[in-house]
Amino acid sequence: MEIKIATRKSPLALYQAEAVKQAIIDKHPDCICELIPLDSEGDKDLRPIRELGGKGVFVKRLEEALMVGDADIAVHSLKDVPADLNNEFQIVATLKRANPSDSIIFKESITLDQLEDKSIVATSSPRRAAQVKLFNPSLEVCPVRGNIHTRIKKLKDNEFDALVIATAALDRLQLNLENVEKIDSSIMLPAATQAIIGIEMGRDINPQKLEIIKSINHHETYFIASVERKIIKYLEGDCNSAIALICKKVKESTFEMNLRAFDHKSLKVEKIDMSFIEAELDQFYLELFNKIEDLKIKELISN
Structure with a gap:
């Protein structure tokens, strides 16, 4: 075959x-x-x-x-x-899903907490940009395109001070770079189906x-991906929507879902955290979608 x-x-x-x-x-x-x-x-x-x-x-x-x-x-x-x-x-x-977190690469040996005010952080993702600004509103965000090697070269050429990239991409390409920090999920949640x-x-x-x-x-990853994609479809999210979303298994047949939705202009954020069991997936969707409507999240991400 x-x-x-x-x-x-x-x-x-x-x-x-x-x-x-x-x-x-x-x-x-x-x-x-x-x-x-x-x-x-x-x-x-x-x-x-x-x-x-x-x-x-x-x-x-x-x-x-x-x-x-x-x-x-x-x-x-x-x-x-x-x-x-x-x-x-x-x-x-x-x-199987790899590490879904984001990482930040610096030009020098510092941490995210030590990044100076008004430093320039490169990302073209509205989700990452919103969470960077929420962490430190003084930071400036600039867009960057190209493959990962191209983006890293731009960092080394001093076009910006830091670069946000998916941890899984760095791991898969075995880019053992210096000055890399995995960003804690309390600061930055990933995109749906990241990694x-x-x-x-x-x-x-x-x-x-x-x-x-x-x-x-x-099978576990496929189920999680299906859940995350259904939520994004309901939200009518697109490439300009600042949506962070992850679903993960916490014990047998029990899953946890974390959703963050941002107005990337005002940086207003709405949060939904829920647990569900696989056998009651339809009930989970019903409750989640009702919460999305109550919080007017579709309107928020469309601003």
């Missing part, structure tokens, strides 16, 4: 595709897996994501490859995949290939 894997060309994307390839081969040694590296619009055009049409700019080119049969699966950083997925496609599996590698397929797919991909699925 041959499986063609569509991926973006960045070092991180290639690492993630290789991880999926290896997981398939480990379970199915007779499978022949081929990577199909592609340039997404979001990789070629470094304007702000919102100017390019939102998160889908990292996904569209890979989905085109699925549509025409050039690839059987597409591998993504799941947080880059719109929660309101085109009906022609489906997320069929995930690998999760997702596998997408078209709905008109070879059943044998589907079963092979499902065999490498990490």
Whole structure:
């Protein structure tokens, strides 16, 4: 059985595709897996994501490859995949979630607490920017695009004083950098599905290939990703929404959900923390969505 894997060309994307390839081969040694590296619009055009049409700019080119049969699966950083997925496609599996935290890289040996007032912190994420400003309103935030190596080079070239990057990205690329601090979750919560590698397929797919991909699925991560994506879909969140969200298993069949929603202009924040059991998921959604409406969170994040 041959499986063609569509991926973006960045070092991180290639690492993630290789991880999926290896997981398939480990379970199915007779499978022949081929990577199909592609340039997404979001990789070629470094304007702000919102100017390019939102998160889908990292996904569209890979989905085109699925549509025409050039690839059987597409591998993504799941947080880059719109929660309101085109009906022609489906997320069929995930690998085990890595560390979902964010890290901050400094030019010198300091900590976040020691970062001087009015220092410039680079991030293009409204979620990260809002939480940086809440931690220290005097800090200035500037946008940054490009792959991780490009962003780190800009830091070293003194374009800014600190850079916020997903911890999982640093770990996956084995970037053993100096002057890195993992940001505590009390300061910065992650994006929905951060640190999760997702596998997408078209709905008109070879059943044998589907079963092979499902065999490498990490069921707990897949469940958590499904919950987080449903919440983001309900919130109608997009690339310009400052939403932090994480769901995690705390004991057998019991999960904890933490949601932070920001008006990134006024920095007003609404918080919802809930626990639920898997068997009562529908009741959890009902209660959560009622709280979202009561707190007018959709209006908050649209400001």
